[in-house]
Amino acid sequence: MSPLLEVAGLRAGYGRVPILAGISLAMAEGEFLGILGHNGMGKTTLMKTIMGSIPATAGSIRFAGEDVTGLATHRRSRLGLGLVPQGREIFPTLSVEENLRMGLAAAKREDRALIDEVLEDFPRLVRLLDRRGGALSGGEQQLLALARCLCARPKLILLDEPTEGIQPSIIEEMIETLQALRRRWSLSMIIVEQNLDFITQLSDSVLSIQKGRITGEVDRERLIAGDVAMIPA
Structure with missing residues (x-):
């Protein structure tokens, strides 16, 4: 079976400043893939390049059997890619319901029933x-950003630093929510994170990133044991 997402030799940056230095990875449908690394290693740039908000300068991105390297962000979204960005980027002056309706803009149809279906997994937002x-609190905003993304019915969610600035109780709720969504919605997900416990509980496999390169797969047993020394600085 072909990978759901296949990234090969991907390079990208900001102006003349290169960030991604030839990243290659692949993931199967239904997989939860973790990407672990410290700040400044290229995690967010990778997510934005896969989503299309930063253009690739070299390499390729294939999603669901289609080359999307040159596609605009909204076209990738229509194919089933969704991004929950670092910092959440909700609309602060809009209500929670209006934020969710904004999520429908990327859906194939604008249907209030989609919002009701999503809210079944987010009782806190009701x-x-x-x-x-x-x-909203930071944790509630993160749940809203995730729910908004789900309103477009994505096949693959790119989840960027979801625990940043979030209280522990909401982090546990988020883990439970994501595990339930995986079962009910048959989602695939890339989780970029520095929280070892969060990424270990959710990911089938974890890759490390350092200076814009994937340096290898991280041993989950050592992660579970809290071996932080193995994480690249």
């Missing part, structure tokens, strides 16, 4: 539908 996004 009582907050009339509240402005900016009035």
